[in-house]
Amino acid sequence: MSITRREALSVGAGTALLLPGAAMATTASPPPTWRRGLDNQRIADLGDGRFLNPIVSGDRPDPAILKDGADYYMTFSSFDSYPGLVIWHSRDLVNWRPMGPALTRNIGSVWAVSLEKHDGRFFLYIPTKSDPNSIWVIHADRIEGPWSDPIDLHLPNHIDPCHAVGEDGSRWLFLSGGDRIRLAADGLSTVGAVEHVYDPWRYPSDWVVEGFSPEGPKIVRHGGWFYLITAVGGTAGPPTGHMVIAARSRSIHGPWENCPANPLVRTKDETERWWSRGHASLIEGPAGDWWAVYHGYENGFWTLGRQTLLDPVEWTTDGWFRMTGGDLSLPLPKPRGGRAGPSGLALTDRFDTLAMGSKWSFFRPGPNETARARVGGNQLSLKAAGTAPSDSSPLMLIAGDPAYRFECDISIDPGTTAGLILFYDDRLYCGLGFDADRFVMHQYGIERGRPANPHGRAMRLRVTNDRHIVTFDTSGDGGRSWTRFDRGMEVSGYHHNVRGGFLMLRPGLYSAGKGTARFGNFTFRAL
Template sequence: MARSRREALLLGLASAGGLGTSVGASTARAATVAADRSPPWRAGVEGQRRADLGDGFYRNPVLSGDRADPSVLKDGDDYYAVFSSFQYYPGVVVWRSRDLVNWTPVGPALTVPLGTVWALDIARHDGRYFIYIPVLTKAEAAGLPFKIYVIHAPSMAGPWSAPIDMGLDGYIDPGHAVGEDGKRYLFLNDGHRVRISDDGLRPDGAVEKVYDGWPIPEDWVIEAPAPEGPKILRHGGWFYLFSGQGGTAGPPTSHMAVVARSRSIHGPWENCPHNPIVRTTSIDEPWWSRGHATPVQGPAGDWWLAYHGYEHGFRTLGRQMLLEPFEWTADGWPRALGGDLSRPLPKPSRTATNPHGLALSDDFHQAMLGSRLAFFAPKPGYLDRVRLADGGLVLKGQGSGPADASPLAMIAGDRSYEVTIDLELRGPGQGGLLLFYDDKLFCGVGAEAERLHAYKGGREQGYPAPGPGEGRRLGLRVVNDRDVASFFVRRPGGAWRKIVSYEVSGYNHNMADGFLSLRPALFSAGEGEVVFRALTYRARVSS
């Protein structure tokens, strides 16, 4: 799908090259070392936490913040990953790595708003790349089924095709596979499977039930059986089916990764005798609800599981990407080696020099929509709301307030951070800075020329009372200190003045559903427009 010059500028599409030297070969083992707690993570760009400790070891998460349902593809010396992007557009941001620990964004693959994007799968077949995208639309949320779309491209850097509706209604979590006969399949949630056409774009047969899941003991504390996230690996004469079960949120001990195998893509499937191979077993562990695993071979020929989990005490950050080594047992089953992930682990390769992460600060010379900022639940034509001009990002107003303004949000992956923004109000309406979960749950400050507004729990607050305005030019700041958020305002050249502080640990999926995370966000509501300038993000501590 061809992109206009303006769209390419706004998206800030990255080149697929330039990730540093090739990865050397070394074999990672399960040995762990005593936890280094000063600091637990290495500080990366803008102080953001970085998994790579610089000494041949890494500490989870390998990609912090909201990176749910990771799907990882090994493509020669490169690794690519995509994650659930939910209602955020541009979405389906592709990330690239050489060592599975350090990741940088390539850019978004999906600009057309389809609905809520969950649990994708990446595949390469016959030299072409595919992303299978399950979507829940507003109509479907009222009772109609999910849909599965597919996009394809000559490379993971694109250009990506327009989304194609595959006609697979009512299913989620596609997992691409190729059988012993060379035919292509999608494995789906709840143990279903469908053969697809040779070009990978449509069904080529009926959906059938092929796997019943692993029988979870009745006394285990889980959310639901929920077989989902199937990933197929062909290895050593077997097809291995990796699945998530137990429910992806809820109690900390819900989610898990299980595995089954078969000599044929058609089954029958035999469950691993030591299932689950990954699971949180205690609320005392540092990572909760671990599951939805993709198996991938490391650069040295070793084996790894990439999956997600909630950080103990920080559900607001969403499900983050975790990496754990595994080995093959003598009888041909995978066995995870990382324990509860509380300690540093040896990297897949000690010689990689990959960069990692993305600066979230922005001077708006190149907005990098999707990779840095994305619209929540935008309407068609949403890119027409935004332009780069006057030394900033100019955002047309929409709706009457933060709830229906389709804010521009970023993924934060630090336990503590601060965000500042300068804004200029043009015409009636308001602009502001939020911590945003969804259109029903957010907090923050909105500014009109004559008045300040405070928001909490998704509603405007009478306390503190709306204050006098600061004029048409002002600065806003939020400091989120381990889920205690304080909001500040200042006039140009003036000192910061605190407006209000809120406790926001409850702004998470278990309280509000939706599987989302709490994100710093900018909004422009009402008539007129807001010019945002000098966006800065800083992690406050490496913890």
């Protein structure tokens, strides 16, 4: 049986992508597929009472979820992208739409946060990798904001805070490594010192993992127990490393009893659809059923980052719980009782408004970075900065499909260089830019060829990323005719296990040198 490259990379029931050097196995049954939504992007809701993971595609790691009446809110680690911590909304746990960013000031690389509501106020506890590392808190009276300025809690040696309220009303932050610290009654400062309260369960010594790394604690109270859910095994690295474990206690103060069925979630084989599954939260569904939200890498697509997954939960007669969705490769029944709403976000942009945060974000911006960008006349004007994508703080999107195409009209001032890129970080990216006289090719995070540019200071550029095979096309007549640029690329290695940083390969645009670049009629389409 022969299969095409695209079929081989569409991993699902009946098709398996193995790691390099392994054999490809197929059966006659077709893989499940997604419905298509805005810009032909895949959406989880299949429209027949079922859904197919991911519920939020692309780089949406470390999901922090909150139930507030009939509404669900979720946000994700935003790392070096600002505005960051975009709040997403759902009524059924499957269909999600972004509302807007909660964090606008650059306080460092934002890791796994805790999103909570306490006494009518919303809180975000934010760990950052910065100089020095710390944990911050912001708050708002309404989930839409405005959110307060960040307050530094001065906790330099921990990540992944989780807000919890004890049976006595005390407020706590549970931290990585099995530690915790008490919060003041208003939740805006700490009381006392960090204390160690829990020794996480350890997996067998011969398992293939990235490292022990107990992190991502999440606390939920149910049926007279506090459940402490933790990630161990490392976040990336081998697909079989990351996993979910649980412990419980009658009191927020312990002692904690490890679940006898640990681990509750783990990728066991590299042929599974989702790799490195972990960092879970439990959440009650609209009809009182229970679900787990966690992240995972899509088989063969580390470049897409960690995507958000939904797994049904069953409570057992002994007071524990288990996940019942298997490897999440097949469609599952949707949560009962929820009201489906709009799903996803259109990435095509006519630039009638500047959708900062919800759509576009700067990479590692300076204090006044947003002043570089403005819209008018259905164009985005982006003032030049730096000399290349590496130091110009490009504007980026999150694309959640394995294959897509994006294109844009670009015009530049004398002295400006601008273009379209696929950007992992400031040392690993690719793309095509131009100045008035020459193209500039970006590859491996460096600037390479400088062939002549026949179009001058205005052209339309197109980038196609077809499952890691990248091609560029240029047009001097607004897209009526195209010329293939004579340099294609393969980018499957542009990801965390090569470069570190826990990021994803993002479509973006940049403006460097002097003057201003103007971008218009930006279109995106998943393939």
